Amino acid sequence: MRDSVRQAAAAHRLxxxxxxxxLVTVEKIRTVHRHxxxxxxxxxIDEVRGAGVFVETExxxxxxxxSAEMVEEIERSLGIVGHPTVSLPYRDLVMNAANDRRCAGPARRPAGAPPAAA
Structure with missing residues (x-):
C-alpha cells in the first residue's frame, strides 16, 4: 500500500x-498553465466531478x-470576461448538485412514449 493511501486512511480514522x-468527497483534476x-x-482549469469545469486566473x-488589470487582460484574451464568479467552495457546489439531482427524481417519459433502449 502506498504511503499516501495509508496516510489518508489514518486521517479518515482519526x-x-x-x-x-x-459530508462529501470532492474529486478534482486541476491543470495549471503559465505563459x-x-x-x-x-x-x-479545474474539472470537478458533479459540479462542472472552472477557470481560475491568479x-x-x-x-x-x-494585478487586477493583468487578471482582466488574461481573462479578456481567454474570452471569459463577464462570466459569473463562483464564490462557493467546491464542497458546497458538489453537495448542492447532488441535492438537486435527488430532488429532481427519476426522469419521466411522456405518456405513450416508448421506453428508452437499455
Whole structure:
C-alpha cells in the first residue's frame, strides 16, 4: 500500500474517532498553465466531478499594483470576461448538485412514449 493511501486512511480514522462525519468527497483534476511572458500569472482549469469545469486566473506579485488589470487582460484574451464568479467552495457546489439531482427524481417519459433502449 502506498504511503499516501495509508496516510489518508489514518486521517479518515482519526476524524471518525473524534466524531466527525464525511459530508462529501470532492474529486478534482486541476491543470495549471503559465505563459513565459507573464511571470507570476497562472490560469488553472479545474474539472470537478458533479459540479462542472472552472477557470481560475491568479497573479502573484509583491504588491497589488497592476494585478487586477493583468487578471482582466488574461481573462479578456481567454474570452471569459463577464462570466459569473463562483464564490462557493467546491464542497458546497458538489453537495448542492447532488441535492438537486435527488430532488429532481427519476426522469419521466411522456405518456405513450416508448421506453428508452437499455
Amino acid at each position: 476524524l471518525r474517532n473524534i466524531g466527525m462525519r464525511e 513565459p511572458d507573464l511571470p507570476g500569472a497562472t490560469v488553472s 497573479v502573484l506579485r509583491s504588491t497589488a499594483d497592476g
